[in-house]
Amino acid sequence: MSTTSATLRRPRRSAARRREALLGYLYISPWFLGFLFLTLGPMLASLYLSFTQYSMLSAPLFIGPQNYVKAFTQDKLFWTSVWNTLYYVAISVPLSISISLLLALLLDQGLQATKLFRTLFFLPSITPLVASVLLWKWIFQPNFGILNYLLRLLGTSGPMWLASPEWVKPSLIVISLWSAVGGSQMIIFLAGMQSISSDLYEAAAIDGTSRLQRFQSITLPLLTPSIFFNLILAIIAAFRTFTLAYIATEGGPAYSSLFYVLYLFFNAFKFSNMGYASALAWVLFIVVITLTAIQFQASRRWVYYEAED
């Protein structure tokens, strides 16, 4: 008897399971369609295109790995853009992470008016980037801009900033720092700091540690998951820098701010080299994914995760 009831119940349960699964698939279907048609499909199509010559006027012509060979061995501008981008990533990411951390730390000292300063730091991050870049362009204007005027008051003459091959990348980094450090990175650090239990600090204080020691041995280690999270996103964003340079300089002067994605964009939408641009996009994709994977591997050594209970 017990066997019959078991065999009777099983199909009903699995029917309910199947119904649940079906409903689940139904609810996630808008995302799945989007994933197929806006992400996976276009990705694979661009992988194919990267092995073709395609100007959108005639059908794509299969040319094997020639686009990749051309990029790595013949195209000097490709290497210029790689160098510019690596320079930008290497300088701007560490600066932006450490300044965000510093801002969060300053805001986390329990002082009055902290909320006002949080707002002042945060506002540039939600200002439309186009507007931010245009306003900084005006600040950096060599002859009539306020910055060089102030420098002249101090007795030195400022450089040409965005119009100078030597200064254009540092200038762009200043703009990017202004518009990013007080944004999500800072808020995430702040939330991370405030989620650390005060008991830890009090226990350490009783042991006679200094405030600096407590910062080093409690705050920093417990903040490593937030640092890791911000680092991953900051590196990807820095590799993808586009709007900043497009509005400020269009890659100039003398290609010294020609970043990778800018070069990709010009190839695709100015020169209609869709095949070549697709190859550039896939190189970027592979670099970004590899770097992210390496960071996840390396994170085991430096990111501290509290044991889950």
Added chain:
Amino acid sequence: MATDAKRTKFISARFVVGRSGQPIIYALLIVLGVLFTLPFVWTVLTAFKAPYEIFVFPPTFFPKEFQWSNFAVVWQRAPFSTFLLNTLVVAGLSIVGDTITASLVAYGFARFRFPGRGFLFLLVLSVLILPEEVTIITQFMIYRWMGWLDTLKPLILPAFLGGGAFNIFLLRQFFMTIPRDLDEAAMIDGASSFRILWQILIPLSKPAIATVAIFSFLFHWNDFFRPLIFLNTTEKFTLSLGLRFFQTSVEQGGEPLVQLLMAASVMMTIPIIVLFFSLQRYFIEGITMSGIKR
């Protein structure tokens, strides 16, 4: 407790400075606050200047006379109302799409068991680290083939197909904090799964949905990359593209339009700042939730 501690003389053990260090922190905060604010001030002051005050040396900080007319001139010299309308259409429809679609998808991931759920959710999140460049070229060709280039449709469609990985993640996390007992009670009463979402989960998730709506608005209001690629003619421009209307080069014989450029930038930024001040909580909480991942 922490606030009580602040009011008394005791300075919590977690702060990096004691009482003697506080003035230094204040000084740093003020210097940095000024550095972050000055560019805004300089922009606003420039927006009020007369054309002849733009290219003068030494530059003047305050305008001789505040030219309120600059703000009106922006609307006359460029089809700014068209830009605004286009932006509002894109942002408005995207908010609708993002909130509805992300709720549906998040509900699917939060409340239903199905084979491959973990893997599919990982796929959702993987898009967050995917450089968009690897899809944008073929997207461009698909939209060209569909005849959608130079229309607002490519800017709106993605909101209805998935509603954004971050939004799905945010809503899923929020739904998972709501006890299942509520669903089950409603299910026993014979409510359909959609009614459970619509009448129980969504009303309880208003703060999270508001956050999604705000970030959706912010993204579409500020977006430059996608409009630049998909739009061609001035009448179709969004505000971020339209701002460049006044970006003429004086070196090439153009008249000084910097004051108009700044006035337009100020006008484009003000709605965002107003939005921030009225809904500050959602901004901060939304970002904070994104940091609590894994």
